[in-house]
């Protein structure tokens with residue numbers, strides 16, 4: 094079986110650890126046939142090419158195009174601004190925070206900025222003031238090609254670039270990432286001759302981080318996108334090889350769906366103990382909410398289904414949300430993400446001479462402290478009968494991030510099958526987009 098860096102410890106989700114709030118052996122056995130069926134359905138969608146997100150790690154050509162273009166542009170530009178929102182934005186932000194080299198803007202890379210996920214004018218003017226348009230390249234990302242926030246920001250950037258370098262050179266400052274065949278942005282990119290990076294038709298926004306949507310910005314800051322894809326590929330191969338009891342995504346999906354169905358545990362918390370994964374937890378929140386929160390079942394029955402995803406960060410939220418998690422309603426399932434080895438460690442100096450309570454914090458490794466904090470939090474939750482699980486990654490590197498991304502995408506796809514919703518559409522989001530569009534007519 095494919096060896097993965099990721100491990101999923103669900104001991105504390107089970108009744109043996111947390112009592113009646115956890116999943117009993119009988120409930121788990123009853124779930125197994127449903128999990129097999131869900132897995133078959135997800136595999137079938139991939140085989141029939143109805144959903145393409147599991148194919149992305151095998152797409153070597155897209156990766157080669159993105160890395161080559163990023164390298165080429167970094168010779169002329171110092172800054173890259175990504176304009177996108179939702180699934181066209183969060184994945185790249187998560188990758189930047191997790192994996193950007195410490196010496197950002199080393200040779201062959203660009204500084205990465207994000208705009209387009211808000212219409213807050215203060216944010217945008219602050220960024221515009223900092224940039225030299227002659228040295229700035231824009232990556233406008235929109236699968237549909239007509240999203241208000243992204244396109245409004247794009248109009249501003251296009252105009253600034255035009256004024257700064259003139260119409261002849263303006264197109265060389267723009268990379269458009271959009272639907273491979275149609276849409277307003279696709280049309281404009283062809284008309285004005287921008288570099289065009291296609292998003293496959295069968296990959297939706299929130300499942301697109303491993304397409305050119307995430308790969309190009311990642312490559313532009315020097316992330317090893319080949320390793321990222323290798324990690325995701327290993328995870329997909331493992332998913333096809335293993336049984337529901339062995340597969341991490343399958344166990345996550347099964348345990349969360351049992352919690353929702355039998356105990357109303359509908360608040361699903363993702364809590365990394367690593368600040369570099371805070372944006373990743375944001376990405377998970379969008380993936381879960383937009384995929385699983387639905388008014389109707391696939392047959393059209395009104396169900397108003399879906400978990401509420403919440404993100405937290407340890408240890409910060411031990412002094413905030415943890416009070417609620419430990420003592421509030423029994424409606425939460427918590428998933429920690431633990432990083433075994435951080436890139437560097439820091440030790441506190443010996444403090445014995447202080448002779449008071451502070452002295453006990455002397456001669457400690459920060460890495461040990463953060464692990465101790467996560468373990469203590471998990472233990473406190475167990476004592477209060479609050480189910481929790483831990484995903485452990487050896488370190489935060491590109492390969493492990495690829496695994497982590499695929500872990501969640503597959504888990505959410507399985508949960509869509511188990512809860513009988515279409516995990517790949519977003520009519521609720523489209524409705525507000527439509528109302529906004531109507532305001533302009």
Ligand code: PA5
Nearest residue numbers: 179180181235236237240298299
């Ligand atoms: O996941 C999704 O489909 C959405 O979050 C979209 O990514 C978001 O609405 C932006 O859409 P677009 O890429 O078409 O501009």
